[in-house]
Amino acid sequence: MNITIVSTTSRKGSKTLELSVFIQDLFRRKGLDVQILDLQHLPEDFFTSVLYRSPKSDSFQGIQELVTATDKFLFIIPEYNCSFPGVLKSFVDALDFPKSFRGKKGGMIGLSDGTQGATVAMSHFSDILNYLGVTLVPSRPRLINIGQHFYDGTMHQEIYTQHIERTLDELIAL
Amino acid sequence: MNITIVSTTSRKGSKTLELSVFIQDLFRRKGLDVQILDLQHLPEDFFTSVLYRSPKSDSFQGIQELVTATDKFLFIIPEYNCSFPGVLKSFVDALDFPKSFRGKKGGMIGLSDGTQGATVAMSHFSDILNYLGVTLVPSRPRLINIGQHFYDGTMHQEIYTQHIERTLDELIAL
């Protein structure tokens, strides 16, 4: 079972990546070694030579292979302007269709500094994943006011950790 | 009244841009000179030095000024993976908040080769525009099977032109 955590922003120093590393460790404690796909690492020519370009630059090939080899995805989604980061959708738009996602499994965890917790973002992204043929676990933790509860790589809000754990367990079992 | 048509994909040779030019001409016949903001023209360093970067590269300044100066936006939205193009959201994410959109007016026209006509895409994007403080005209033309009806820069489906005209009229009047 090949699981990939997708840190869905390319913003540097993001809470999203920090949380992805925290979640990778939660998987490790369950005896599972999972990788992080950090959208900061999209190739430098992603915008000019990959996205909506045919043929695509070879620079994207490693990421495509990682996605193709993944069975289950966990998307960590920050709220940007009441939806997901644009770069997450651009990443999806650049991937091979349908082999990248069809028949696979997925989950989502949302975070925000405000009180929405990326709930509309996850609603939007679920439509996309659904269209792509991904079966989703029903739990979608909304980690609101994230800055108050998660810092220095540590979760200081036990209920958030419990919600995340439940999503991991559902994803592993699906 | 400063109106901007946004051609919301960076794909080269897109039907979306072709349709944007057609719609610009419809505005012209109403005596209005409107500009097209073509997302193909986002700067080459958009992904590496503008999006989610602070400070942003100066390369984006012209586009930011055009947006800031716009009163009413008409977004021409193709359907990519059951939503809007990722680059449209990235463009929005890169703009100054809240001055780029708050208190402004907007409209959307959707197109697709299939039969959805970007309806879910427009639902998603309306949540974003709403959050940004844009008042939207209610009509949202869904131009389905676009390739059969619009080619060589000409609309061959009269009802589509009528739907588009209604949206233009609503946007002008709002």
Place this chain on the structure above:
Amino acid sequence: MNITIVSTTSRKGSKTLELSVFIQDLFRRKGLDVQILDLQHLPEDFFTSVLYRSPKSDSFQGIQELVTATDKFLFIIPEYNCSFPGVLKSFVDALDFPKSFRGKKGGMIGLSDGTQGATVAMSHFSDILNYLGVTLVPSRPRLINIGQHFYDGTMHQEIYTQHIERTLDELIAL
């Protein structure tokens, strides 16, 4: 200008109705006399003789006339199962189309005991109002943890009153 506040649940003793009365008073202080349409008062035979029935029972005629005569609607929407109350959609389904809503103006205020504040509910209902031809004000207050902040008919959270006031002002000006 004929404004109607719609209290969108038929639950007895609802916070939604209590809030609707509070908001009616805010309108009054602005010198506007607005009415409340309380969905508790749908006719007793609504389900068996009105909804999806043709011809409809006469019992619905008074409500239909009130809606037809309204220029601007303010929907007060509680969150039930991550969306709007089913009865709100049934009410909409029973009204004459398109004259009930086309060309009119609207606004939404969401409330919940939890932290979502009916945000997804308002996203869903905006798709419906949009389809019906209603132009919506962009602000959509999310009144979260409502029970802690609004009781005994009084708002104890000043920022909530400010958000509501802004929506009223936008609706009046639209």
Place this chain on the structure above:
Amino acid sequence: MNITIVSTTSRKGSKTLELSVFIQDLFRRKGLDVQILDLQHLPEDFFTSVLYRSPKSDSFQGIQELVTATDKFLFIIPEYNCSFPGVLKSFVDALDFPKSFRGKKGGMIGLSDGTQGATVAMSHFSDILNYLGVTLVPSRPRLINIGQHFYDGTMHQEIYTQHIERTLDELIAL
């Protein structure tokens, strides 16, 4: 494996119910005996004594028991005003929470006389099912222009039958 098809409108003589019977027969050919829950059969006092009432009238008990005993649901959803029928949401609002749906499986099939095929309706309802803890199959057939393709209880569009079959197979396998 206890499967229930939910015919999600209470409109009499609906295409939705006719399609539900057709789909029940498709299940039968796969050797599965599934039941139809027809929302026409909600009790007469549903609106006045069940919905948002506590305690509920006993008239709803049979339906609640059928739902509680169901493992997998297939919702047949017609498009009413760019969303699902209000009565479907009212039905959900009246059911016990969380035992009615949590941990169960589900699928959706949309139909419309127009070209949307209840796509936005299914997007909305997926948010609700997700919240309730239902794992959904990714395929969501959009049966557009249904009146042209399905009549006299027979499907005259082979591709529609194939799409439906795929959803049944996914639901059985989930």
